[in-house]
Amino acid sequence: MLVLRLARRELRGGVRGLTIVLLCLALGVAAIAAVGTLRAATDRALAADGRRILGGDVEIDTGTQPAPDTLRAWLDARGARLSAIVQMRSMLIAASGQRQLVELKAVDPAWPLVGEAQVQPPQALASALGEREGNYGLLAERVVLDRLGVHSGDIVRLGDARFEVRGELVVEPDRVAAPLILGPRVVITTAALPSTGLIVPGSMVRYALRAALPQPAGGARVIAALREAFPDTGWRIRDPHDAAPGVTRFIDQTSLFMTLVGLTSLLVGGIGVANGTRAWLDARAQTIATLRCLGASTRLIFALCMVQVMALSVCGVLIGLVVGTLLPVALDGWLRTVLPVPPVLGVYPLPLALAACFGLLTALVFSLAPLGRAARIPGAALFRDAVVPVRARLPRGVLVAIAGLAACLIGLTVVSANDRMFALWFCAGAVATLVLFRLGGWFVMVAARAGHRLGMPAGRLGLANLHRPGSATPMMLVSLGLGLSTLAAVALIEGNVRREILEQMPANAPSFFFVDIQDPQLARFESLVRAQPGVQDWHEVPSLRARIVAVNGVPADRVQATPGTRWALRGDRGLTYAATPPPGTHIVAGSWWPADYAGPPLVSFDANLAHGWGVGLGDTIRVNVLGRDIDLRIASLRDIAWQSLSLNFAMIASPGLLAHAPHTHIATVRVAEAQQGGLLRRVTDTLPNVTGIRVEDVLVAVAALLDQAAAALTATGSVTLLAGVLVLVGAVAAGQRTRIREAVILKTLGATRRQIRAAWLVEFGALGLAAGLIAALVGTLASFGVVRYIMHTDWVFLPGTLAVVLAASLAMMLGFGYAGTAAALRAKAAPMLRNE
């Protein structure tokens, strides 16, 4: 074929001009392929280990109540092997008085049904947990042993009971590595649980029954039958496909964010593609004009150039795919420490195909316009001095093709995302950002044109470079700007979250939460707190655990709730009661009940959840408290400031019925730093079943988690910036010849090096300033959208963060300008001035 033959001949001449196209695509595709591969590898790990992570073929989470015997009998009848576990938080206290908040898991002898627990020193689980010389055994994670300074054989206390530490729990098969926010794991046997006195009505405890079926494949059928046999129980029944829903959600969200950031870098790469293609075609203008003179049609020229650009694009995409596949392998060691499950690395065709599609579509969308224009270069160009670029109009067919391919790109982005609405918003945002930068570029050019009339002589050349016909201003602006916008948005979102959680802590935030205080213990607790020096403030409320059964008669699992409020329909919720509104209550609808109200139960509900569930005043929420269903009618809606860390409950019921149900109390205490240890010791020594959670410890854990998330996002965002830098380097390099020429002419006319340098610093400084300002604006808008509408928290303006973005932008641009200028100033004048 003629086109291919010509293309091969031309490509022989080298592809230097198109290298930037290749690099830009490789970078973007590598980012997307790496994220996709990692995601697939994690999914496969979760799927492969689903049974182990779930701890069986079916798990029935029966909430705060143990599984009834009827359920056991039903499962027994189907030949299932059963294991019951109980989980709660508690304080583990060493003989030294050191204490540690732990996630306690009580297991029966059948545990674990799947996989194997590993204990150090090696021993049988039954003997490790069993009773010996009056004490049951206890296994704990390394971190617990280290923090308490205890070893095998030491005696520790949990609630009222003494346990002997029998070793370290090295591998807990049914646990997904999760960040340690509320405490590391301790395992005991369920037989020892009663002696601890930790389980009282109203305790924050969770029971689950796992079943290993004779035919694991029939799990779905058994679950369907189970739901039918035990309707309306509110149990959460899960199979291995859904072994770690929290983790899956986390991975879904993280991979979505990272994919979108990857797409942003591909977008920047696309600008590099457009720019590289244009520069390459400019250099080829003479060849093209010659071919036209020799009788080549526009169609042939178009095909000829396109074949060459696409050949390089395909190479770029392939390099990207290889890098994207290898990158997770290279990072394997580190990934194992940060991911909830060790990823099963390998070649995953689907994410790779997706990344390749993204790359090729981007290459097409961004190269078609310059290709279409180049094809229109007339043969006559050979005979004319084509200094002023010809603004050839694009053929209609090319315009339609660009629009169609861009639509495909957006479609693919949306369809391949798990949160399509968010992806759609992202696409809209990306398009708006491109338009914004284009407008910004136009504005800079207009301002430069206006400004250079009054400017200093040094500044004039710099400003003239900004607004000259065919100037690279808009392109340089957007290529640096997109990366900066991404980083600005990430920094602002992170800053907002951090401020929300850590810095925005109200001055009166409590130092401790004490949970599971039993009714008869309340007076004792109160006297302890009052006697403790340094206590500044304390509050106590009754606490019940309630499961949402139905909302207005619709079962909880069928309620149409917004994604942001669905969580509240799952699992147990805290419920309290009060005769009068607690201090700081902000009622937005309805009214509080009279203090002596004794009618049917009413509830004051969280306005945000009410909105998300589509309920309002007068509607009914059916909750299950200690196995009993209670209908609560919504009497008022409250705005809740969760971040105040005071005792907030989504549901506050009227007293009466609930006051007579067995329940515990939760207290918050604000105490001087120096007295915190003393208070915790006194309370948990006197009331062994009470658990004290130090707010600061939780915040430190949250901050560490936040650091990790921010680091991951910043790293991905940096890829975008890197892509931008690549494009920028290309642009500066492309303009270098002109720059050297101008430096020489200026020197000839009497310009000192200082004056020339100043001129270019004006040019790059103006670009850096504009890019930084627009990036700050885009970052602000994007972070506002995410913080306000996805995270549903208050957004604040963070001028410090934006100042850093602006400074970085200026510094980078000036750096480029300086590097380019230094090279241009070194150039010798004479060779350039001699007659060519």
Added chain:
Amino acid sequence: MPSAAGPVNILRGIDLEIGAGEVVGIVGPSGSGKTSLLMVLAGLESASSGSVWLDGREVTALNEDALARLRRTTVGIVFQAFHLIPPMTALENVAVPLELAGVADAMERAREALGAVGLGHRLTHLPGQLSGGEQQRVALARAFAPRPRLLLADEPTGNLDQATGDAEMELLFRLRAETGTTLVLVTHDEHLAARCGRRVHLADGRVTHVEHSIVEVA
């Protein structure tokens, strides 16, 4: 001149003195060192030995920036390839050396200079929008605008057709006569060289002979 194969002596033992207001033509075959001589005179290339004195100052002793400052006020250069700055309008191109020299009414003087070369109506055009002759006239205006004491012209008609070239040279000689500037003109156009009061013939980097015109053409 330094080269990959060691230094190459392009100019050898040139001993030339040019008086103020003189019009000197440098002629010779290609590669004889004409342009190199001009470059050395302008301080754009340095001589490996010997010295160049301009207006009482030793050019060869100045550093790059001092040379630039000297050129600003004292030396105007006209090139064969015009060497205008593409993103700047005609007016701005002419104003550049004046602005670099810190002349207060640079724009006003640039406008006058363009008026003097007959381009008063092309002030806002970019070089790319001007014809070759017009570009050379902008370059002439730029060279004359700072009222230099020395004007160096390197094959100024080389890129122009005969008729345009003749017209531009009329203009060059008229402006020179009006300003009294010293002119050093590199050319191999015999006709053009004949208009110079003194013609220095170069061959192989040496002055072979010098001719004096009987009539100095104004």
